[in-house]
Amino acid sequence: MARERTTRQPAGPGRTVRRPRSPKSAVSASEAPTQKLVTAKPRRRPIAPRFRDIGFTRRALVLVGVVAILALSYANSLRIMINQQRDLATANAQIAGRSAQIAELDAQLQRWRDPAYVKSQARTQLGWVMPGETGYRVIGLDGKVVTEDGASSTISTTATTDQIRWWERLSSSVQAADALPPKG
Template identity: 25%
Template sequence: MMGVLVLAVVVLAPTIAQLAEQRQHIAELQASVSAQESEVQRLRDERERWNDETFITTQARERLTYVMPGEVSYLVIDDRSEAARADATTEVSADVTETKGDWMSTILSSVMTAGLAPAAGGAG
């Protein structure tokens, strides 16, 4: 009985390994087909967008800088230095910050200073 079991394992082991390998290959092919189907759908959507006249006009304006007859196009050239451009590209913090000091007293002191200041130009 033990010999038959060993013989069955020896005979079936390569077949089971082939079955597992084939299933893995089928899964890879199904994933590939799914990716290709999504790509086909993306291309169909893009083709539909290109059938829209508004989309074509927008693309011509953005990509080719075309304008409609009678319109004037302005090209703005960034003449800032490299350092100024680098400063402009730094990320802005989204953290909430608190002001240092009491804004109400600051406004009051500003109003009092402006109200008590001598008139500009004076009498003369």
């Protein structure tokens, strides 16, 4: 007993309309074992072989593209951040160096405020002596003053009392200019 089927709309692209079977064409399974029912399969667009072999879907490709775009945008931000950290480290190093230099200059200023340090520096660097003391200098073979550590100094080897003061030299040069030239 064959049931009559109603016609339907196609379920998708490429599908055909099914028509109801007529009672004449209804054949029992025992009468026609070799006859096959042919059903129309929906046609799909074939996927390109390169994507079928890899196993990527369109969603996966879109996801990879979005991740790549995000990575590029974050890479630029990361580069900027690394440059700023490097600049900050350089600035901190400069600040630390200058702070150490300031501390050293402050310590030196405190030493120079001490009268005993000033006296000792006047003795060693300038060769000065206190009133009533006798100063001695050792002169090396090269004619320069030898200091305590054995190095030569640029201190003048003549005593300050032996030098003529500048105004005395000036007055003597004026007197020499006023004098008459010698005859002869």
